[in-house]
Amino acid sequence: xxxxxxxxxxxxxxxxxxxxxxxxxxxxxxxxxxxxxxxxxxxxxxxxxxxxxxxxxxxxxxxxxxxxxxxxxxxxxxxxxxxxxxxxxxxxxxxxxxxxxxxxxxxxxxxxxxxxxxxxxxxxxxxxxxxxxxxxxxxxxxxxxxxxxxxxxxxxxxxxxxx
Amino acid sequence: xxxxxxxxxxxxxxxxxxxxxxxxxxxxxxxxxxxxxxxxxxxxxxxxxxxxxxxxxxxxxxxxxxxxxxxxxxxxxxxxxxxxxxxxxxxxxxxxxxxxxxxxxxxxxxxxxxxxxxxxxxxxxxxxxxxxxxxxxxxxxxxxxxxxxxxxxxxxxxxxxxxxxxxxxxxxxxxxxxxxxxxxxxxxxxxxxxxxxxxxxxxxxxxxxxxxxxxxxxxxxxxxxxxxxxxxxxxxxxxxxxxxxxxxxxxxxxxxxxxxxxxxxxxxxxxxxxxxxxxxxxxxxxxxxxxxxxxxxxxxxxxxxxxxxxxxxxxxxxxxxxxxxxxxxxxxxxxxxxxxxxxxxxxxxxxxxxxxxxxxxxxxxxxxxxxxxxxxxxxxxxxxxxxxxxxxxxxxxxxxxxxxxx
Numbered sequence: 001x002x003x004x005x006x007x008x009x010x011x012x013x014x015x016x017x018x019x020x021x022x023x024x025x026x027x028x029x030x031x032x033x034x035x036x037x038x039x040x041x042x043x044x045x046x047x048x049x050x051x052x053x054x055x056x057x058x059x060x061x062x063x064x065x066x067x068x069x070x071x072x073x074x075x076x077x078x079x080x081x082x083x084x085x086x087x088x089x090x091x092x093x094x095x096x097x098x099x100x101x102x103x104x105x106x107x108x109x110x111x112x113x114x115x116x117x118x119x120x121x122x123x124x125x126x127x128x129x130x131x132x133x134x135x136x137x138x139x140x141x142x143x144x145x146x147x148x149x150x151x152x153x154x155x156x157x158x159x160x161x162x163x
Numbered sequence: 164x165x166x167x168x169x170x171x172x173x174x175x176x177x178x179x180x181x182x183x184x185x186x187x188x189x190x191x192x193x194x195x196x197x198x199x200x201x202x203x204x205x206x207x208x209x210x211x212x213x214x215x216x217x218x219x220x221x222x223x224x225x226x227x228x229x230x231x232x233x234x235x236x237x238x239x240x241x242x243x244x245x246x247x248x249x250x251x252x253x254x255x256x257x258x259x260x261x262x263x264x265x266x267x268x269x270x271x272x273x274x275x276x277x278x279x280x281x282x283x284x285x286x287x288x289x290x291x292x293x294x295x296x297x298x299x300x301x302x303x304x305x306x307x308x309x310x311x312x313x314x315x316x317x318x319x320x321x322x323x324x325x326x327x328x329x330x331x332x333x334x335x336x337x338x339x340x341x342x343x344x345x346x347x348x349x350x351x352x353x354x355x356x357x358x359x360x361x362x363x364x365x366x367x368x369x370x371x372x373x374x375x376x377x378x379x380x381x382x383x384x385x386x387x388x389x390x391x392x393x394x395x396x397x398x399x400x401x402x403x404x405x406x407x408x409x410x411x412x413x414x415x416x417x418x419x420x421x422x423x424x425x426x427x428x429x430x431x432x433x434x435x436x437x438x439x440x441x442x443x444x445x446x447x448x449x450x451x452x453x454x455x456x457x458x459x460x461x462x463x464x465x466x467x468x469x470x471x472x473x474x475x476x477x478x479x480x481x482x483x484x485x486x487x488x489x490x491x492x493x494x495x496x497x498x499x500x501x502x503x504x505x506x507x508x509x510x511x512x513x514x515x516x517x518x519x520x521x522x523x524x525x526x527x528x529x530x531x532x533x534x535x536x537x538x539x540x541x542x543x544x545x546x547x548x549x550x551x552x553x554x555x556x557x558x559x560x561x562x563x564x565x566x567x568x569x
Contacts, residue, residue, distance in 0.1 A: 025482050161205050
């Protein structure tokens with residue numbers, strides 16, 4: 001990836017609402033160049049979506065999130081791909097990662113309450129043939145997500161004027 | 164034979180009527196800082212909608228890695244004095260760092276002194292060098308303390324005006340014109356607070372020649388050395404013959420985002436450094452140990468973090484300079500530090516009037532240029548060490564304010 005693109009990504013990662021012209025000024029480039037680079041990255045699915053990072057705990061007290069360690073046996077020829085697909089197509093599944101180490105897939109799932117998550121695990125996940133075992137861990141509090149700290153602290157302690 | 168002994172004066176002294184009368188004349192003579200006056204004005208308004216471009220420090224909090232190193236050392240009970248000149252490991256690390264980054268070579272044993280901020284290093288250097296009547300040459304507009312501190316020692320500060328048309332560089336001609344037989348010290352604060360000016364090797368060569376010819380000593384305040392956005396900073400001590408004539412002053416405040424730790428240092432000829440060390444040991448003993456521990460961590464593991472911050476300043480610098488030009492303020496391109504210094508002369512207002520009205524009517528605080536000495540009138544200093552959102556909003560407000568004026 002060229003330098004311009006990676007710098008654009010660094011900026012958009014922090015603030016997806018920056019305009020192409022502002023980005024161009026900040027990077028000493030032209031608006032046309034920046035727009036073209038962004039278009040290209042959108043087309044290549046480098047930039048997948050411009051989504052807000054939401055602190056759901058402030059919105060919906062009921063919602064629970066769990067991380068599930070899934071141990072499964074890979075399929076001949078396809079490895080874990082089709083198992084992963086069967087899992088990630090469920091809308092309540094937020095993320096799925098193939099892991100090294102003690103288990104195979106790490107599944108992050110949202111539910112309205114414990115019961116809903118438990119029922120997903122027992123009815124949907126555990127019943128997949130190649131799934132050997134699951135371990136469910138509920139997330140109690142999010143401190144930081146995708147590099148963004150959720151705790152609110154006053155971040156500017158500086159004097160208003162200093163030499 | 165009875166000696167004629169002088170009798171002590173027993174006549175009653177005239178009572179001092181006001182506390183002022185107890186003050187040393189030199190302390191009384193220091194003019195109150197213009198920046199302080201403006202600070203009071205801004206603070207008094209207590210308006211949370213004010214966006215301040217008046218802040219002379221990074222908007223980054225000290226990276227956690229260095230804070231953690233300090234916390235850990237406190238837990239370990241590292242709470243003692245260090246050697247007067249600073250922890251040997253830190254001086255060692257400073258020597259390596261200066262060599263890697265700026266081609267400077269100093270012996271950590273007797274050529275480096277760790278101080279309480281760059282400010283103490285400036286104070287020590289001036290006190291070690293200046294005697295009553297000595298002239299100290301100070302290119303202006305400039306950071307404030309050189310002038311009053313010289314006066315405290317009985318020195319005579321001589322401001323040398325620099326101009327936007329020269330990108331606020333010190334020119335050999337104007338230096339030459341200011342030199343007299345009493346000239347002793349030249350201050351070079353580049354990259355410059357408040358103008359963002361830098362001096363290249365070619366710019367410095369004729370200055371070095373004059374320094375040599377006129378037997379001057381240079382205090383090179385290079386606190387912003389890392390913050391340049393094109394050509395790398397050239398330390399004055401690297402010019403031919405200048406190492407022994409230069410005291411390099413720097414520190415951790417700006418590039419490492421460590422203002423509150425008060426960690427600085429001075430490097431120079433062992434005889435100069437040892438004189439400064441004498442004053443240092445009687446006044447502050449040593450720089451605080453927790454700051455030294457954090458600074459050591461910054462030098463050991465902080466380069467990546469620093470590069471990230473510099474890139475971010477550079478992006479905002481471009482945004483602000485272009486912003487000022489778009490709303491119709493002339494702005495020379497600052498190539499260092501984190502200040503833009505646009506001209507407000509076109510408005511017909513003095514910098515003080517402009518800054519006060521901008522504060523009251525547009526809720527943006529910027530520092531009026533006149534406080535930085537000669538050549539500062541007609542400009543305002545705007546720090547771009549603030550978030551992109553705030554900068555954009557501030558530029559919008561300044562733009563609206565200008566439209567109202569026109």
